[in-house]
Amino acid sequence: MRYSKGFIYTLKEEQKEASIASHNLLLRAGFITKLASGIYNYLPTGLRVIKKVSEIVREEMNRAGALEILMATVQPSKLWKESKRWNDYGKELLRIKDRKGNDFVFGPTHEEVVTDIVRKYIKSYKNLPVNLYQIQTKFRDELRPRFGLMRGREFIMKDAYSFDSDEEGMDVSYQKMRTAYYNIFKRCGLSFRSVEADTGSIGGKDSEEFMVLSSTGEDEIVVCDSCEYSSNIESAKSITKNDYIAEEPLKKVATPQKQTIKDVCEFLQKEEQFSAKALLYKNENNEVFCFLIQGDDELNEIKAARATNSVELTMLNDDEIEKAGLLKGYIGPVNFPNKDIKIICDKRLENINSLVVGANEKGYHFTGAKLHRDFEAETKDLRVVKEFEFCPRCKNGKLKKIRGIEVGHIFKLGLKYSQSMKASFLDKNGKAKPYFMGCYGIGIGRTAQAAIEQNHDDKGIVWPISIAPFEIEIVSLDTRSDEIKKYCEELYSDMLNKKLDVLYDDRDERAGIKLNDMDLIGVPIRIVVGKRNFKDSKVEVSDRKTQEKYLIDKDDVVEYVSKIRDELYKNLQI
């Protein structure tokens, strides 16, 4: 591509709509442009990146035996009513009506459609397993779109769906996808790791997320420093060791004006770890729960929702607490005044012999409270794990927290959709059975942007070669020298003939502009032709990442560059 004909328009200034580097760089380098909140156009260079990521995904999916299809983006509401998600998906689902007033949705995901396709054709176990995938634009009306392609409302996603005749088959399909995902992200040049995840509203049993490691990531990950355990904070577990405290009798004590854990503990001269706080939540059916956790712990709302079979939990506000007959600041499990509210206790409290808890009486707390002696409650894992706690897998390693960008997610769905949508096949015995399904997503644009977040410097993007818009860039610094122009033109057409992926900056611009644009756009291998070196029959070849420069004889450039290219690819081999 000639730069002058390439529709490449860079911006010198920081873009105020972008608050993280990768978003800012995508805009400044002219890869994308915003159309509306969370909705972007891909310009020629941006599209080239999207296509390269897509192609890697496609190759690995095909290698894993999946088949590419393309499903409709606009889907009839009927299927969503069958799966019950017409109600459950909420406002994120973009609902539209046709001219007759019939309800449709713009697909945010395709479990319903793909299940409909498969149930139509696959009636026999003999035709299973099957894995269908597509790469396509999705729409989710996010509450808060952010960070450009990182969390757009409209975005390009690869979604795959596996169908098996039994659970073992589903496990095999899942493992194949897992391997494919490792290959894909490795080939994209990303530093990533897979972590255990909560299955969320999509449902199902096992689930892993693929996280690109980055301090700007929106997800918090817990990893073990000595084994392979890693998990999203949402689902992370840990082994905690409590200090010992001797059993004491239950005693009511005055705690005037003291409501917070910190104030109460300070006043009573007790450590916060030997106190328990009570948090009140209601779920989507307005059932109210009281969660009791150690004073210095934090409630994990995902775990809490799971423990109560709730879809969504929201904290009670002050009015609602009062209406429930409780006293804010003094709520505790002993003599709990409202029998309709179920108390669920974090299992960590089982090991504490003496707790400070609210007395449900203004200005009073209990000391010495003990679970199963002074109050009863079901126990569950409810807390957010903390750094330096022990690994639940190897028991010895310490946990640490890092941040990541979720670029892929794989699930075992099980029978969730096949049952609700009555999608079944006949087994060996002629008996109808629902398919065992799995679903597997990759955010294509998010992957591209995550690569920038992980690979950039103060001058611009440093693309991994496999997903760069171009692999090689020729920059002519002296467009008016006939000799140099002739050389560059010949070099360019020679490289095109050799099928090299090259951008040729033929613009009649000053050196500074061209060199800065080159750094900003981030093409990995650069060839700079200027008269300073050309008089000695040399051109400069440099590496975007290391900034190392080499003077190469002008007739050896193609060969030299091809060699570097192969080396760069070698580092990304699976």
Next chain:
RNA sequence: CGGGGUGUAGCGCAGCUUGGUUAGCGCACCUGCCUUGGGAGCAGGGGGUCGGUGGUUCGAAUCCACUCACCCCGACCA
């Protein structure tokens, strides 16, 4: 949805408090000269319903009301 903020040329901004010429600056863009290894210089030029609607006023970018859009912080997701 709750909290905070911003809308003036393609991008980045000033002007608004205290209403009053033809709405201004930098970058980008066009023409000419000059310049060519790190975003040059000089001269000339094009581009705006000041987010929208309504109001107050002799007069509104500026004051008032409503409204829309966008951004940032929290709960959701690829």
